[in-house]
Amino acid sequence: MTDRILTADELEAALRAIGAERYHNLHPFHRALHAGLLTKGQVQAWALNRYYYQASIPAKDASLLARLPTAELRREWRRRLEDHDGTEPGTGGIARWLKLTAGLGLDNGYVESLDGLLPTTRFAVDAYVRFVRERSILEAIASSLTELFSPTIISERVVGMLGNYSFITEETLAYFQPRLTQAPRDSAFALAYVREHARTAEQQSAVLAALRFKCDVLWSMLDALDYAYVTPGNIPPGAFRPESQA
Numbered sequence: 350m351t352d353r354i355l356t357a358d359e360l361e362a363a364l365r366a367i368g369a370e371r372y373h374n375l376h377p378f379h380r381a382l383h384a385g386l387l388t389k390g391q392v393q394a395w396a397l398n399r400y401y402y403q404a405s406i407p408a409k410d411a412s413l414l415a416r417l418p419t420a421e422l423r424r425e426w427r428r429r430l431e432d433h434d435g436t437e438p439g440t441g442g443i444a445r446w447l448k449l450t451a452g453l454g455l456d457n458g459y460v461e462s463l464d465g466l467l468p469t470t471r472f473a474v475d476a477y478v479r480f481v482r483e484r485s486i487l488e489a490i491a492s493s494l495t496e497l498f499s500p501t502i503i504s505e506r507v508v509g510m511l512g513n514y515s516f517i518t519e520e521t522l523a524y525f526q527p528r529l530t531q532a533p534r535d536s537a538f539a540l541a542y543v544r545e546h547a548r549t550a551e552q553q554s555a556v557l558a559a560l561r562f563k564c565d566v567l568w569s570m571l572d573a574l575d576y577a578y579v580t581p582g583n584i585p586p587g588a589f590r591p592e593s594q595a
């Protein structure tokens with residue numbers, strides 16, 4: 350709890366401090382991914398599980414969009430749906446993510462079926478979608494603020510993965526290029542909204558908790574990958590097995 354009302358600048362500093370402490374760039378699985386320490390099968394597992402996050406983002410944005418009270422806010426949020434779903438078949442972030450999984454040798458139908466997903470990925474992503482559906486508009490918007498920190502990790506990832514894995518090409522990583530302009534635009538809007546609307550100590554606490562919750566979602570997705578795919582013998586029943594697809 351914040352015990353006094355923060356200025357907008359103090360609130361922003363507190364939000365950024367949460368990212369500095371808890372964002373998933375600090376997770377050992379991401380550090381290993383970017384440093385070239387993973388096998389192709391482990392990179393496949395990351396991409397396959399992360400597909401569910403990508404595919405669920407439009408569902409969470411659509412549920413928020415439906416609750417937004419003004420045309421101005423809806424217009425802004427609608428752009429996120431177009432970014433992810435595209436405006437015609439084969440365009441948008443989900444389609445580009447499938448280029449990444451296909452480039453890694455995974456079958457699109459298998460990825461889209463979600464059959465190989467880790468249980469924790471499903472629970473974490475579903476919790477994010479539910480959070481946005483059930484909490485206040487302010488908390489829902491605040492929970493997207495991890496995107497303040499994503500351009501740094503995306504730049505690290507593209508450089509690290511291109512430099513460290515022979516099976517990764519610029520084409521397979523094409524998903525990330527547009528995110529470098531989309532994420533700053535989206536997070537600037539969300540941050541301005543939160544700065545303006547989180548006025549009471551209670552609202553400010555709720556906003557900070559929403560960002561911590563979202564960091565936990567991203568962190569637990571990587572915990573699940575780390576547990577299942579780093580120590581032999583830990584892959585849950587039914588989940589993707591690298592040797593069966595590689």
Ligand SMILES: O=C(O)c1cc(C(=O)O)c2c(n1)C(=O)C(=O)c1cc(C(=O)O)[nH]c1-2
Nearest residue numbers: 406442492493494495496499502503528567
């Ligand atoms: O590559 C990443 O590390 C990363 C992180 C995040 C994030 O911080 O939530 C998003 C994305 N990518 C991303 O590609 C994306 O479309 C996205 C949407 C959202 C959101 O919460 O609405 N986060 C993220």
